[in-house]
Amino acid sequence: MDFYKIWFSMLPISDSIKLNLLDEYIDEETIYRNINFNHYKMEKLVNKKIKSNISEEEITKLARYIIKNNIGLVTYTEDRYPSSLRQINDAPYCLFYKGDIDILNKKINIAVVGSRKCTSYGREVTKFICRELSRYDTCIISGGAYGIDSEAHKSVIENKGVTCGVLGCGIDVIYPAYNKILYENISVDGCLISEFLPGTKPLPYNFPRRNRIISGLSKAVIVVEANEKSGSLITANYALDQGKDVLAVPGTIYSPQSKGTNKLIRDGATSILDTITLLEGLDINMKKNKNFSDTLKAQIIRLINDKPTHIDEIIRNTDIDTSMIYELLFEMQFNNEIMCILGNYYVKNI
Incomplete structure (x- = not known):
């Protein structure tokens, strides 16, 4: 060292x-x-x-x-330093890290952030977004906090993607404490990073500061849920100042956790409505899907026609893992290629 x-x-x-x-x-x-x-x-x-x-x-x-403690250190002048961070004002001199920091220079970095007090709707949308993005050559950036941040990291890991947690404390400090296992899992294929010295406590003013790194690392920032005073809006503002795209998930006018995201959309953020608006908003080529090839999709399409086909028949007649079948069917429904009718039957959309 x-x-x-x-x-x-x-x-x-x-x-x-x-x-x-x-x-x-x-x-x-x-x-x-x-x-x-x-x-x-x-x-x-x-x-x-x-x-x-x-x-x-x-x-x-x-x-x-x-x-x-197996902590890495990379500084501004080194090649391994994330190149996107060099482009922002007040770039951190150094980053302490655990895991593979090189992914930040190899992947398409997308930030997914949101409220600590998220709703069940917010959790489900986060799972959808991260599942879709994990199929591509992406690294999902978030803050490792309660709520949407943790849900984003978990969903990416479950879908065998890559994620990076940007901490508002020392790299050796687990906050929140219950995320200990999650942090360990993040650093297996992804990484944890912090600009703060090891041992630094999670003081309140550290978190708004670290948000500039979340946006700075990322090509775009997705805000899933945010109340009017949410720290996620700070990340969105940093992104705008840095010339990054901001996307937001629309929500009911009755939910406090959607007031911030709805205002972002009103002010010009791209609204996420489905797979297509998500990927087009991020300028990701849908043909570069890393998990589902055209061959696998063709197997599904051959079985589904104008006559309803039950899910059991699809599973029985395809050589594809069951979880992958469900994910592909979900994607095809979002793209209006097929629809699911009562009793787990699928038919082609006319």
Whole structure:
């Protein structure tokens, strides 16, 4: 673990100042070895913070802790740093992570966020969105919080997709506590990331700040449910400031959790109505479906005609896993290719 990067990450100065220093002095070691310089661009307070008394013992202790707990560290100047984050204002100097951070430079990153106090409608829509997006070369970004965030991560994992959790606390702090197993599962094929030093508590003001990273990593932000004061709207505003697309799920006017999303749609966000509006809103090529090939779909279509066909007959006459059959039937219904009638019978749409 690089001693100088650990030291630089511990300095109590802003990310923008750190990046300015790196731009002028090339690397962290050069800055460390010139710690007593008087930088003409910086105020006395900043100089004092740079010269703050962080002992070698403290730096070494943190480095050992990071290694012992399998925590990774990537900094702004490294190739592995998420390229999309370099494009935003106030980009984080470093990210602590667990899992495979390289996916953030390989996948189409889509943020799915929403209310902590979500409704059953919000949960079901989140499952639908994440199931559909998991069929493509995507990484679903969310905040690991209660409600919609957790539902998004869980749904992606269940559908064998890839997801990334952006934390508002140290990478070694489990918040909420009941998400311990979820966090472990996320880091198997995806990753957890945090800009905060290990051990940082989940303080309230950390979460609005981390939202700029959720949107910054993503091609677009999907807001499933949000009341009028939801932190998800902060993420949406960051996305708009960063030039990203915002999509929202419409909801009943009687639900407080739909007031924020309905206002986003009123103000120009793309409304998610079905599979087609979801994928078109994200500019995802529907033909690049990674889970269901045309061959599998053809097997289904050959069995379903103008005469009602029972689900048991479809399962019996296809060489496809049952769960995949149900998912494909669901997709075909959303695309108005077939319809389900009473008794689990399917017919072609005329």
